[in-house]
Amino acid sequence: MNTLTAKLWETTKSVLPIAGVVVLMHLTVVPLPGVLLPRFGLGAVAVIVGLSLFLLGVEVGIAPIGRIMSSTVVKSGRVTVVMTVTFVLGFLLTMAEPDILIYAAQVNTLTSGVVSSILLIVVVSAGLAVLLCLGMVRILRGWKLRWVLLGSYALVALLALVAPMQYLAIAFDASGATTGPLTVPVVLAFATGVASLKRDSARSESDAFGLVAIACVGAILALQITSILLHLGALPSTGPTLTPDTTHLFEPLVRHFPMEARSVSLALAPLLALFLIGNVTVFKLHKSVRRSVIAGIVMAFLGLTFFLTGANGGFMDVGRTIGVSLALHGSAPLLLTIAFALGFLAVLAEPAVHVLTEQVQEVTSGSVRASAVMAAMALGVGLAVLLSTLRLVVPSLELWHLLLPGYLVAVGLAFVSSELFGGLAFDGGGVAPGPMLTTFVLAFAQGAAAGTPTADVVEDGLGLITMVALMPPIVIQLLGVVFQARARRRTNLRAKDPWASPAPTEGDDSLASPTACAKSTPRAAALAAGHQLADTSHGKKENS
Structure with missing residues (x-):
């Protein structure tokens, strides 16, 4: 219950700004008609409760699947098994x-079904x-991230020279939306376990940084x-006319709930089936562990359904509605000011960004303060929006x-900054565009595009996520x-002066270790657990 309370407080802080x-x-400037404001309140409550349940479900039931699979892969010691399990x-x-x-x-919705949800x-x-x-191969082969x-x-x-330009925004935004509260902790826990296949596993655990960044490029390609x-x-170029229901308070939420439950069931069913089949054939887990994982998946199902219904x-x-109204208002300074404020506040309240700033402070032994990183990130994301x-x-x-x-700047900086900072920075680009x-x-951006006569709702209404994802690698x-x-x-x-305190260096394992950055969040906790599992498995190998 204490864990759920912590999740509720964490997500509430994300929504309140x-x-x-x-x-x-x-x-002040955009009075919301009808029941839009109270329904926004109900939607916000559903988002808070749903996201909290989902994060708890990931921590309890889904992240352990990544750790269990990494343990199985480490025991096999075969690269083909690593690649197969990684892909699936x-x-x-x-x-x-x-x-x-x-x-x-x-x-x-924006493309009127030309790019369907299931296709994307x-x-x-x-x-x-x-x-x-490819990221796993990099870890095993020791390739440089840059x-x-x-x-x-x-x-x-190169592909951008051939692909239709209209799909550029869709592709780049998709890369920022792929890695979130479900993918990141499980993938990093799995990767840290796989890193123990290398002989120098103590040093190779830092290779887990950068894996998310490489994976994000896959969505674009x-x-x-x-x-x-x-x-x-x-x-x-115009898109459908989206007129919100301003008369019914509960009807839109009730209508969405069964649709979202169905889509979430289809999304989580393969993962549950993979676990059940793996448990019968390979894992053979204790009944209590099996129940915990299944309970976590059920919590994730309920949480994700509530989250999508509220959103x-x-x-x-x-x-x-606010985006359309501000665009029709005709005041460009007001529109840009609100855009900056939304980006600034959204990233300030994003838990994953707080973890990222604390990791930077950890790996620099406090030389770069988390508050300074957060201020730079907030200004950068506000500027991006x-x-x-x-x-x-x-x-x-x-x-x-x-x-x-x-x-060009972000990749160029990767050749100037250390490998560790590069991995942290590009991974940050994958987690910064959070649920808010x-x-x-x-x-809001799509509404502003719809309210601007000269704008293309697809090309101009999208692109925001990738702009936000670009900020952490630079900052x-x-x-x-x-x-x-x-x-x-x-x-x-x-x-x-030999009596001066020594300076931390990039090669200092106490700084480079993801475990040293572990905090009580799904992403970092999973990473720390994956590291611990990797150490255990590697130790067993040496003893044998």
Whole structure:
């Protein structure tokens, strides 16, 4: 019960800033008609309760599946087994990821079914699973992260010359929505266990950083290739007219609940089947462990159903309404100010970002404070949402005008900053676009695009998630460069004064270890547990 209370408080802090902005807008420039505001409140409660239950279910039931599978893979010691399990696990986890389910439904609506939800989810899941296998090969072979990222994004750039430009925003946004509260903790726990297959397992555990970043590129590549091979048609520039129900308080929520329960059942059923079959044939777990895992999956089912019902039945309607109203208001400064504020507040309240900032403080032994990283991240994400919205105000500004220089800077910094900072930074890009950004803030952007006569609802209404995902690789690596400069300066001072305190270095395992960064969150707790399991399995090998 204490754990559930902690989850409830964690998710409440994520929703409250957005709710505060909505109430302020309602009282000032955008009075919400009918029952939109009270239904937003009901939707917010459903989002809070649902996300809390889901996170608890992941921690109790789904993350252990990753640890159990990593233990099985380590015992086999075969690369073919690693690749097979990695692909299957990555595919099934992405199919059930809350952020991608929300995003796929929005793309299906915006494109009038040209890019259907099931097509996007399957393609993105397959792409992530393939690149996840590449990430595992990198861990086992010891390849440098910077070169893998450079090669991956170079391939993205080449395909962008051939793929339809209309699908660029869809592909890049999908990459930021694939890795969320379900995929990240399980994948990192699994990867940390797999790292023990290397001889230098104590050092290789830091290789788990960067795996999420590599996997995210898979979503972009998969959608680009699909748009080329399937000759997907031109997307509508105006999109459907989305008029929210302003007269019925409960009806939209009640209508969405069975639909969301069905989609969640289809998403989680393969994962449950994989566990049950694996338990009969390979794992043979104790009854208490088996019950705990199944109970966790049931909690995840209930939580994800409530979350999607609240988001689609009341939460996002208000985001679209505010976006449309501000765009029709005709005040560009007001629209851009609200866009910046939403991005700033959403990232401040995102639990995964707090974990990320604390990890940076840990690996720098406090030289780079978490508060400074958070301030830089909040300003960066606020700026990202502002720049994405600026495309509505300046029609000649296109998404690739922002992404191309942004990724050149991010990948370029990977060759200047340390491998550890690069992994942390690019992984941060995968976790920064959390549930608030993929629901309310993205809905706000789509509403603003729908209310702007010169805007394309697909090309201009999307692109926000990838802009947000671009900020951590730039911000954290810049801070890493500053930290390295300080460390070198302290080293030089120590050379002159032997009594000076030693400076932490990149090779210090106490800093590079993901376990040293572990906090009481699903992502970090799973990572720490995966590391512990990896150590245990490796120790058994040595003893034998």
